[in-house]
Amino acid sequence: MQANLKYIVLIYFLPLFFFGGLRAQERDSIASVNSEFNTPQLIPVNDSLRINYIENDLVVLDTVKIDTLAAKKESFLTDNVTSTAKDYIRFDRKNNRAYLYNQSKIVYGDITIEAGLIILDNLKKEVYAFGIKDSTGAYTQRPVFTQGQNVVEPDSIRFNFDSEKALVYNSRTDQGAFKVKGEVTKRQNDSVYYMKNVKFTTSEDVDDPEYYFYARKIKMVPDKKIVTGFVNMYIADVPTPLGLPFGYFPLTEDRASGFIVPSFGDNNQRGYFLQNGGYYFAVSDYFDLATLGSYYTNGSYDFRVESNYKVRYKFNGRFNFRYEKLLNEEPGFPNYSEQSIYNITWSHSQDANANPDSRFSASVNLGSSKYYKQTINQTNSGNFLNNTMNSSVSYNKTFRGKPEVNLTVAATHQQNSNSGDINMTLPTVQASMSRIYPFEPKSGTKKGIIQNINFQYSVRGENRFKTNDSIFFKPEMFKNAISGIQHSIPINTNFKIFNHFSVSAGTSFQENWVFKTFDRSYNETTQEVEIDTSRGFDAYRTYNFNTSIGTTIYGIFNFGKDKKIQAIRHTIRPSVSYSINPAFDQFYDTYLVPGTSGVEDKLVEYSRFQGSLYGAPGNRYSSNIGFSVTNDFEAKVKPKDSLAEEPEKRKLLSNLSFSSSYDLAADTLALAPLQVRGTLPVIPSKLDINFNAALDPYALDNNNRRVDEWNINNGGSLFRLTRANVSFGYSFSDKDFTRDKDENDDETENDTYRQGGRKDDLFGKGMNYDGTFEDEEKEPETVEDDTERYHYKIPWDLRLSYTMTYNNLNRQNEISSHSLMFSGNVELSPRWSVGASSGYDLKNKGFTFTQLRFQRDLESWRMSFNWTPFGNRESWYFFIGIKASVLSDIKYDKNRERDRNL
Structure with missing residues (x-):
C-alpha cells in the first residue's frame, strides 16, 4: 500500500473538528437537500463554533457565543479543506454524524479522497468510507485515495483517530x-x-x-x-x-542482487541436469554481473559470466564469457568422448558526443572454432552456420590542426570455424595526415592541374600472427609472428578538359620495412626447398602511375505527356584509365633445381620478401589500359494521382556496367575477361535483382586451359560465359499494404548479429533465457477489442533470399549453387504467434536448416516452443514461465538436444 494512511485519517476527520462542536437544538429528522451539492464547500480550520450549512435554501447561524478569553487551540492542519457531493451533505445532530453521498469528494492539499458515501461519527471518533449500489444493484464508487502518483482503492475503510489504527477492507494496491x-x-x-x-x-x-x-x-x-x-x-x-x-x-x-533459480530437466546423452542457475550481482547503477552455470549427471557442466555496463552520454557495453565441458555418454563406454569449448564476446561503443577527438570501440567474438556447432546453449541457435568469427578493438585519436593527423591503434582477429585457422594482428598502429594542396589559392576555388595537386602521408605498422585455435595464445603462436611498417605517399591531381571530360592523374610511392626475410635454396640430398629465416631490418620501395578520363552522357526519349510512359532517360558514364606498374627485379634471386632422368635443370626465381608481412614486390612489368561503361535507365511515368503536377520517376535498370582491361606489355592473353554487373529494380525500394557475369574472349584447348586464340576463331561465340550469379533479397509485411507504415522497422543489432550471425532470421532465431525469441516485443499491443483488430488484418512478415551461381570456367557447365531461403512470422491472434525459417537447396534437392517457432502470450505468463523437426540438428525446446522479472524463476522448461552422434 503505497499511500500513507495517516493522511487518510486526517482527511476523513477534518470535518469532525468542525461538526463535533455543535450545540444547537436536537432534531429527530434532517431534511436532505435535493439539489446537487457540487459547489465546493470551504471548511475553515479553527475552533469557532460558527457553522454554515444549507437547509431548505436558508442559512442558519448558531447563536451560541464564544468565550473570547479562552485560549485558542492550535490546529495541526496547514491548508483549507473543500468537500463536494453530488446528492447531499447531511448533518445528523442526534447521532452526531455527518453524511456525504454520491460522488463524495474531499480535497486537502495534494490529497484527494473520493467515495460513494463518507460518514463521520463524532461519538465513536471513527470515520467510514464506502461505495454505493447503483440502480442495477452493482457496488460502485469504491473509495479512492490519491496523493501525488499513489492510489489506493479499497472496498471500505474504518478508522479510529484516538488509537490511530485503521481497518481497510478489500484493499487493492500496487507494490x-x-x-x-x-x-x-x-x-x-x-x-x-x-x-x-x-x-x-x-x-x-x-x-x-x-x-x-x-x-x-x-x-x-x-x-x-x-x-x-x-x-x-x-x-x-x-x-x-x-x-x-x-x-x-x-x-x-530497483535492481537487486539475488539467486537465479536453475531449471531442471533431463538429456538423452548427459542425464538429468540443473541448468542456468547462479547469482546476479547488482554492483551499481552503472555495472552489473551475472554468474550462471549448469551441471549434468554424467559430469558435463558449463559456466558463464555476463555483464552489462553503461555510463550515460559516455559509453556502454556488454561482456560474455562462456565455457562448456561436454562429456558424451558415460566414462568407460565405447562412444565416450569429452571436449572443452569456450567463447568470449565483448561489445563496447562510445557516445559520439563524449569526446569528438578520441574514440574507443570494441567488437570481439573469439573462442573455440567448433563452439557454435557444439554448444548446448539455446541462445546460439542462429549462429551455428557461422563460418568465421571476427574481432576488432580500436582506439582513434584526432589531432586538430593543419594538416590534421589521425592516429589509430587496433587489434584484429579473424577465425575460420571450419579449419580453425586464425589471422590476428596485435597491434596495428596507423597514422595518416590529411590532404595538403601546396599550390591552392589563398581564396576562391581550386582550378587547373597545378592548383589541384595534393598529397598525403600515412604510416602503418603491424604485428601479425597466423596460427590455429589448437595453439592459440600458446608459445608456439608467438614464434611465427611477422612484423612490418609501411609508408605511403600518394600524389594526385584532377582537372577538366573541353568542359565535359574529367581527368585525374596520380602516382604513389611506398616503402616497406620488414624485420624478417626468407632465403631459399634447393637441397639435392633431400630434394626439397629449404627456407632460411634471416632476422633483422630490411626494406624495399615501389611506385606506380595511373590516370583516367571520364564523362557523363544523357539521352532522353520522349513519348508524349499523354502516354503512360512519358519519357525514358539513358545515362552513360564511360571512362578510360591507364596504369603502369614497373618490375622490381632487383629484389629477386634464383636457385637451381637440377634435372633428373632427362629433365632439364630448372632455374627458380624468388624474392627474400616472400612470406613477409606485405609480400614481395612485383617482378613483372605491366602497362594496362582499362575501360568501363556504366548505364542507368529511368522512366517518367504518368502519376496515379490525377492532381499531381510532376510525373513519377522510376528506375528501369541501374548500374549496368561493362569493364575490362588490356595489358600492353603482355606477350599473350593480354585482354582480361569482360565483367558485366547490374541491378534490376522490380519493386521500388523493396525488390532488386542483382546479377553479374564474366565473359572470356579466349578459347580453351583440349586440356581446358586458356590459349592465346580468340574463342570466335575456335568455332565458338564472341565471348565464353565462364561465371554468372543472380541473387535477390525481399522483405515485406502487412504494413506494406497499409498507409500507416512504421519508418523505424529496421532490425537492431541483436546478440546473434553481434556474434557474427545475420540480422534477419533466415538461419533461425536465438532464444533468450526468459523464453522469448530475439527481437521480440516484450509486451503485446493494448487493444480495446481484439476481435475488431483481427477482423481487418493479421500482422505478418516474410523475408526471402534467392541465389544461383553458374560456373563454366573449365567447361564444367554446371550450377554450383542454387537455393531459396525464407523466414516469416504470423500473429494468428493477438496472443498467438508462429514463425518459421527454412529454405530449399535446388541443386542438392533438400531442405536447408529449418526452425519452427510457436509462442503464446498468456497475459501474465509466456509459453514458447522452438522446434527443429529434421536434419542433423533435430531438437526442440519448450518453455512456460511468468513474465514479471520478480517471479522469473517460476518457470518450466524442457528440451531435447540434437543427437551429436549423427
Whole structure:
C-alpha cells in the first residue's frame, strides 16, 4: 500500500473538528437537500463554533457565543479543506454524524479522497468510507485515495483517530511489480501493515487474475518487502501443489542482487541436469554481473559470466564469457568422448558526443572454432552456420590542426570455424595526415592541374600472427609472428578538359620495412626447398602511375505527356584509365633445381620478401589500359494521382556496367575477361535483382586451359560465359499494404548479429533465457477489442533470399549453387504467434536448416516452443514461465538436444 494512511485519517476527520462542536437544538429528522451539492464547500480550520450549512435554501447561524478569553487551540492542519457531493451533505445532530453521498469528494492539499458515501461519527471518533449500489444493484464508487502518483482503492475503510489504527477492507494496491488485494488490512504504524486472506499477483486484473499467490497472513512493508506464512499458488482459482511454508518477496523496483533459480530437466546423452542457475550481482547503477552455470549427471557442466555496463552520454557495453565441458555418454563406454569449448564476446561503443577527438570501440567474438556447432546453449541457435568469427578493438585519436593527423591503434582477429585457422594482428598502429594542396589559392576555388595537386602521408605498422585455435595464445603462436611498417605517399591531381571530360592523374610511392626475410635454396640430398629465416631490418620501395578520363552522357526519349510512359532517360558514364606498374627485379634471386632422368635443370626465381608481412614486390612489368561503361535507365511515368503536377520517376535498370582491361606489355592473353554487373529494380525500394557475369574472349584447348586464340576463331561465340550469379533479397509485411507504415522497422543489432550471425532470421532465431525469441516485443499491443483488430488484418512478415551461381570456367557447365531461403512470422491472434525459417537447396534437392517457432502470450505468463523437426540438428525446446522479472524463476522448461552422434 503505497499511500500513507495517516493522511487518510486526517482527511476523513477534518470535518469532525468542525461538526463535533455543535450545540444547537436536537432534531429527530434532517431534511436532505435535493439539489446537487457540487459547489465546493470551504471548511475553515479553527475552533469557532460558527457553522454554515444549507437547509431548505436558508442559512442558519448558531447563536451560541464564544468565550473570547479562552485560549485558542492550535490546529495541526496547514491548508483549507473543500468537500463536494453530488446528492447531499447531511448533518445528523442526534447521532452526531455527518453524511456525504454520491460522488463524495474531499480535497486537502495534494490529497484527494473520493467515495460513494463518507460518514463521520463524532461519538465513536471513527470515520467510514464506502461505495454505493447503483440502480442495477452493482457496488460502485469504491473509495479512492490519491496523493501525488499513489492510489489506493479499497472496498471500505474504518478508522479510529484516538488509537490511530485503521481497518481497510478489500484493499487493492500496487507494490513494485505486484498487485496486492487483502480481505482485511490492519495498519500498525506508518510503515508496517498486517493483512489477512491476501492475494498477490503480477496480473493486470487483481480481482480476477489468471494466477495468484494466496496467504492467510502477511506482513507488508511498502516499497520494501512482503513476508508471508504458508503461501500457495493458484492458477485459474485452482490450488496447485506449489506451496511454501513461508515466503519472502522483495518489493523494490530497483535492481537487486539475488539467486537465479536453475531449471531442471533431463538429456538423452548427459542425464538429468540443473541448468542456468547462479547469482546476479547488482554492483551499481552503472555495472552489473551475472554468474550462471549448469551441471549434468554424467559430469558435463558449463559456466558463464555476463555483464552489462553503461555510463550515460559516455559509453556502454556488454561482456560474455562462456565455457562448456561436454562429456558424451558415460566414462568407460565405447562412444565416450569429452571436449572443452569456450567463447568470449565483448561489445563496447562510445557516445559520439563524449569526446569528438578520441574514440574507443570494441567488437570481439573469439573462442573455440567448433563452439557454435557444439554448444548446448539455446541462445546460439542462429549462429551455428557461422563460418568465421571476427574481432576488432580500436582506439582513434584526432589531432586538430593543419594538416590534421589521425592516429589509430587496433587489434584484429579473424577465425575460420571450419579449419580453425586464425589471422590476428596485435597491434596495428596507423597514422595518416590529411590532404595538403601546396599550390591552392589563398581564396576562391581550386582550378587547373597545378592548383589541384595534393598529397598525403600515412604510416602503418603491424604485428601479425597466423596460427590455429589448437595453439592459440600458446608459445608456439608467438614464434611465427611477422612484423612490418609501411609508408605511403600518394600524389594526385584532377582537372577538366573541353568542359565535359574529367581527368585525374596520380602516382604513389611506398616503402616497406620488414624485420624478417626468407632465403631459399634447393637441397639435392633431400630434394626439397629449404627456407632460411634471416632476422633483422630490411626494406624495399615501389611506385606506380595511373590516370583516367571520364564523362557523363544523357539521352532522353520522349513519348508524349499523354502516354503512360512519358519519357525514358539513358545515362552513360564511360571512362578510360591507364596504369603502369614497373618490375622490381632487383629484389629477386634464383636457385637451381637440377634435372633428373632427362629433365632439364630448372632455374627458380624468388624474392627474400616472400612470406613477409606485405609480400614481395612485383617482378613483372605491366602497362594496362582499362575501360568501363556504366548505364542507368529511368522512366517518367504518368502519376496515379490525377492532381499531381510532376510525373513519377522510376528506375528501369541501374548500374549496368561493362569493364575490362588490356595489358600492353603482355606477350599473350593480354585482354582480361569482360565483367558485366547490374541491378534490376522490380519493386521500388523493396525488390532488386542483382546479377553479374564474366565473359572470356579466349578459347580453351583440349586440356581446358586458356590459349592465346580468340574463342570466335575456335568455332565458338564472341565471348565464353565462364561465371554468372543472380541473387535477390525481399522483405515485406502487412504494413506494406497499409498507409500507416512504421519508418523505424529496421532490425537492431541483436546478440546473434553481434556474434557474427545475420540480422534477419533466415538461419533461425536465438532464444533468450526468459523464453522469448530475439527481437521480440516484450509486451503485446493494448487493444480495446481484439476481435475488431483481427477482423481487418493479421500482422505478418516474410523475408526471402534467392541465389544461383553458374560456373563454366573449365567447361564444367554446371550450377554450383542454387537455393531459396525464407523466414516469416504470423500473429494468428493477438496472443498467438508462429514463425518459421527454412529454405530449399535446388541443386542438392533438400531442405536447408529449418526452425519452427510457436509462442503464446498468456497475459501474465509466456509459453514458447522452438522446434527443429529434421536434419542433423533435430531438437526442440519448450518453455512456460511468468513474465514479471520478480517471479522469473517460476518457470518450466524442457528440451531435447540434437543427437551429436549423427
